[in-house]
């Protein structure tokens with residue numbers, strides 16, 4: 065494989081798609097050796113086929129706000145690769161959403177879903193609609209208008225969307241209601257549904273819980289545990305909430321959360337009622353964490369900054385792509401961080417990841433660390449197909465098992481000569497081999 069030629073071609077075809085090109089480069093760099101050892105991939109042009117989405121669906125979403133004014137947003141679904149199963153991946157509603165971001169997320173999702181060992185291909189979708197500050201009625205009208213287009217291209221055996229940034233249980237409810245009405249079927253096409261109508265126990269917590277199970281294994285490789293450790297996290301949504309719950313249960317102390325307005329530092333730890341308050345903050349549809357400091361006296365609000373300047377044992381970015389850069393990584397390393405686990409998708413910039421690797425700090429990439437969310441989505445699909453619901457314990461045990469198997473796959477493919485585990489390489493190679501072998505078996509399609 066000639067990495068530079070492939071990247072140059074891709075840049076020509078998709079100029080300016082910075083996030084997409086960043087995600088592809090990271091994967092290709094780490095699988096280069098494996099591809100060169102397997103000439104059959106080269107002759108079947110597996111890489112050239114893998115880096116282009118199967119298709120991109122773009123549509124206009126007109127809707128009417130509470131003032132009676134017409135609003136127009138853009139809607140997208142990127143169906144990236146279905147070698148392993150139906151396209152599967154979340155919907156992101158955020159003003160930053162564009163084709164580059166959804167293509168990077170869809171591309172990452174292929175390998176993440178492969179790592180779960182469940183039969184799911186990779187896809188992603190969303191809109192530049194901003195749910196923050198919108199009324200429930202506005203959110204409902206937008207979701208209905210969005211589904212009016214999306215329903216034509218999804219289905220329980222075709223493409224199964226779910227939530228992501230800006231899309232939680234409420235949005236999934238409105239989207240599902242409209243899908244059911246249009247498609248005249250109740251087959252569970254979206255995951256992250258409510259418990260009373262086809263959802264799975266543990267799905268809301270799954271990304272956070274899974275991330276902590278994975279990090280626990282990373283720590284165990286250094287004979288460490290969460291017990292007594294300080295943990296800095298970013299974000300304050302579903303993902304951060306799940307991480308905070310599980311870290312606290314395992315004896316760790318969450319000392320930060322964050323929003324676009326700044327971060328909260330609480331040296332007494334964010335536990336108990338403070339964790340419940342996170343959900344209230346999120347439900348308020350306001351994109352801010354400042355009110356947290358008004359509510360709890362031990363919490364300090366640091367405006368306009370990111371939590372990575374705080375001394376911590378473990379850092380777990382839980383918000384958005386490229387939220388931890390090279391300078392942040394330097395501060396974490398100087399402050400003696402033991403492990404960094406990306407719970408957000410591509411939360412760290414390439415400069416940050418390179419520094420962690422140079423300094424031999426265990427670093428877990430999003431596609432491994434946050435795979436628990438989509439894994440429990442896969443388990444939700446299984447329960448829907450069986451028309452049965454598993455208990456909390458059953459789902460949690462399966463999630464635990466899946467996260468452990470991903471960790472093992474990273475060790476198998478990512479252990480370097482000096483014993484350092486390069487989790488980026490491990491996750492990329494393990495995910496890639498599964499998808500590439502399936503593509504070889506299925507011919508040029």
Ligand code: GLU
Nearest residue numbers: 153154226227228438441
């Ligand atoms: N948006 C989540 C992710 O990035 C979950 C996707 C899903 O459950 O399909 O993996």
